[in-house]
Amino acid sequence: MxxxxxxxxxxxxxxxxxxxxxxxxxxxxxxxxxxxxxxxxxxxxxxxxNVTARRLATGRTGTISIAVPSIDVPYFGEICQALDRRLRAHELRSAIEQTLADRDAESAVLEQREQGLVDGVIFHPVALTPEDLADRQAGFPMVLIGEGPAPASIDHVMIDNVVAAQQATASLLSAGRRRIAFLGYNRPKPSETTGQRLRGYQQAIHAAGLKLDRKLYLRVDNYAPESGRLAVHEATERGIDFDGIVCRDDLLALGALHGLAELGRRVPDDVAVIGWDDLAIAAHLTPPLTSIAPDKEAIARRATQLLLERMNGYHGPGRHEIVGHRLIVRGSSGADRP
Amino acid sequence: MxxxxxxxxxxxxxxxxxxxxxxxxxxxxxxxxxxxxxxxxxxxxxxxxNVTARRLATGRTGTISIAVPSIDVPYFGEICQALDRRLRAHELRSAIEQTLADRDAESAVLEQREQGLVDGVIFHPVALTPEDLADRQAGFPMVLIGEGPAPASIDHVMIDNVVAAQQATASLLSAGRRRIAFLGYNRPKPSETTGQRLRGYQQAIHAAGLKLDRKLYLRVDNYAPESGRLAVHEATERGIDFDGIVCRDDLLALGALHGLAELGRRVPDDVAVIGWDDLAIAAHLTPPLTSIAPDKEAIARRATQLLLERMNGYHGPGRHEIVGHRLIVRGSSGADRP
CATH class of the missing domain: 1.10.260.40 (lambda repressor-like DNA-binding domains)
Structure with a gap:
């Protein structure tokens, strides 16, 4: 050629x-x-x-990297879609990549700017610590999204996971549920995301004057729907009684709905179920799934704005922003206990 | 910095x-x-x-672009995941982008090589015609995936959509269903993908000695679950009788299951439902969804191999490969009509 x-x-x-x-x-x-x-x-x-040559002269590529853990997890597909649309509005191209939550792959994300491949990164890290991120950032225009702790020097956009999990749990408590399980406690210890959601759940249980029962932490090895299904079966086999489930995310909730149907337990009559992410599929499940809806548009809008400011020379300390969320109540938690 | x-x-x-x-x-x-x-x-x-400078010397970037219509459609997330894993095994990085089925964005995909941004492209085009692709390819290492017609000069990997749709429809016919709808006929005229699947459906109806009834083509404006739900409601309101639905994809099938549940029609007893893509969620729907499963791993493996051959100097005519698929039978079509 x-x-x-x-x-x-x-x-x-x-x-x-x-x-x-x-x-x-x-x-x-x-x-x-x-x-x-x-x-x-x-x-x-x-x-x-030759744009490569021109980039050597201008130092700009017009491309922003969006780095997420897994592209086949629907939440990440949906957030990448929202980010891509925002970036397009500023005539920037997105190059989406997945890190598979691997330390080396996450480190490679930070090296792209030094290599002149992209002008900036919108990054959902999982494996790197705040210290790793702070050490290696070195003025690289970067905005973090997701629940990982961010260093003070780096911009970060997220929702308040603790408050959202509190609200979800409180909504079941106020509907009269008393044995509410938390599905998605991962082994050997909860991830940062799971930890924050578990904390909100615990606070709501305490606030209602109830005692925490660790038997109600339903454990999973990963976040695939099958893990949610198995966890519900396992808990039932062990004779653990529950009338509500707050799920760490919608995929686990999908598996829980499946497992409950197999066990002949009616949702929401016998067990109310709440998910997290408000995936596009949530409204169409059987029954339609109540879910915490992070404001994905606001995450995309603020992350893009903060990144543009960095690219245009802002060198101040990291901005740590909380954007909104809503609890979307649907059939899976909509009816009171009979 | x-x-x-x-x-x-x-x-x-x-x-x-x-x-x-x-x-x-x-x-x-x-x-x-x-x-x-x-x-x-x-x-x-x-x-x-400076990798940009080094790239000028070697002419290689180590990056492959994977271009799909929409990153928030789960099928594309899953196929990107499979492709990314294959490319990684060859120490290649993926830059995933979405074109939103827009002609300009699809044209930009073809310009990346000329601009030295990537070494090759694995591309699922929708808007560009085979003539556009053939004209603009000019020796660019590129492999097409998806159902669009590919020019003879360009490598292409897909499954046999007509045969798969025939099999899905025939499986309902052999279980005694006689009024089988096709859900996903899009206005104003079917997309290439929809057209191939509709053709397989039509062939199976003919082969069974039945007459096609165009009232059983359930129309949609897009492929969101909500469109599937509305189409089922609309057909029912118009008094159209059906005992089976072959859906153009799993998201429409998800909406159909929702609509049928709202209408009090039992699946599969009253209506058997078959989807397409075998998404990770399909096995966990209520009831679990029967679906055509394209062999995503085989698509990723062959697309990667063909691309590597092009990058390593193969200049022969396009290879047009058909990889396998299976009909995964689950509860949504699993029981005979009462």
Whole structure:
């Protein structure tokens, strides 16, 4: 595949390379006749300015990396969609990548700027610690999303997970549920995200004057729906009694609905179920799933704004922003206990 | 953010730029003492070789673009995941982007190579015609996936949509269903994907000696679950009788299950439902969804292999490959009509 070079255009047009370069870069002092001749040669040969070379000169690529743990997890697909639309509005391209929550892959995200591949990163880290992030950032325009603790120097946008989990749990308590399980406690110890949601759950139980029962922490090995299904079966086999479940996310809730249906337990009559993420599928499950809806548009809007400010020279301390969320009540928690 | 340059390292180490360059590029003839001194300066200053510059020299970026219509559609998330894992095994990075099925965005995908941004593309086009693709490819290492017609010059991996839709429809016919609807006929005319699946459905109806009834083509404006739900309500309001539905994809099937539940129609007893894509959620729906499962791993494996061959110099005609699929029978079509 022969790439057409500047020199080829110059030869065809019978002008110097300098003249071609002036035309390509819209230099004002090029005679109209020369400009037309060069343009004709450009069109004829299908020449395209080498953006790699231009990037060396301007230092900008026009591309923003969006790095998330797993692209096949619907929440990340939905947040990437929202971010991509925002970036497009600013004529920026997105390059989405998944890190699989791997330390090396997450480190590689931070190296992209040094390598001149992207102008900035919107990053949902899982494996790197705040110290890792602070050490390696070095002025790289970057905005963090997600629940990981962020260093003071880096911009970060998230929702208040503790408050949201409190509200979800309190809504079941106020509907009369008394044995509410938390589904998604992961082994060997809760992830940062799970930890925050568990904390909100615990606070709501305490606030209602009830005692925490650790048997009601339903454990999972991962966040696939199958894990939610198995956890519900396991708890039932062990004779653990529950009349509500606050799930760590909608995929686990999907599995819980499946497991409860197999066990012949009616939702919400016997067990009320609440998920998290308000995935596009949540409203169409059987029954439709009550879910915590993070304001994905607000996350995308603020993350993009903060990143643009960094790219345009803001060098101040990290901004740590909390955006909104709502509890969307649907059939899975909508009816009181009979 | 001051970028550390080769010249800074040379200054710190008290050597020439040429010597630093030799160390960075692992040139063999550098004295051990000099090499150690340069390495110390590199470590101290945190210098990283400029990959943009290196790319200008080697012409390779190590990055493959994966371009799909919408990243928030779970099928695309799942296929990107499979492709990314394959590319990683070959030490290639993925940059995933969505085109939103827009002609300009799809054209931009083809321009990336000319711009030196990526080494190749795995591309699921929707808006571009085979002529567009053939005209603009120009030796660009590219493999197409998806159901669009591909030009003879370009590699393409897909499943046989017509055969798969035939099998799905035939499975309902052989279970005694006689009024089988096709859900997902989009206005004003079917997309390429929908068209192929509709054709397989039609062939199965014909093969069973039944007459096609166009009233059983349930129309949608898009492929969101809500459209599937509305289509089922609309058909029922219009008094259209059906005992089975072959859906154009799992998201429409999800909406259909929701709509049927609202209408009090039992699945599969009253209406059997089959989806397409075998999404990770399909096995956990209520009832679990029968679905056509494209062999996503085989799509990813073959697409990656064909792309690597192109990148390594294969210049022959396009290879057009069909990979496997299976009909995964679950509860939504599992029982015979009462």
């Amino acid at each position: 022969p790439t057409v070079r500047l020199v080829d255009v110059a030869e065809r047009a019978g002008v110097s390379i300098k003249t071609v370069s002036n035309v390509v870069h819209d230099h004002p002092y090029v005679r109209a006749e020369l400009r037309a001749r060069v343009q004709a040669a450009i069109d004829e040969l299908g020449y395209r300015p | 001051p970028t550390v340059r080769l010249v800074d390292v040379a200054e710190r180490a008290g050597v020439s730029i040429k010597t630093v360059s030799n160390v960075v590029h692992d040139h063999p003839y550098v004295r051990a003492e000099l090499r150690a001194r340069v390495q110390a300066a590199i470590d101290e200053l945190g210098y990283r070789p």
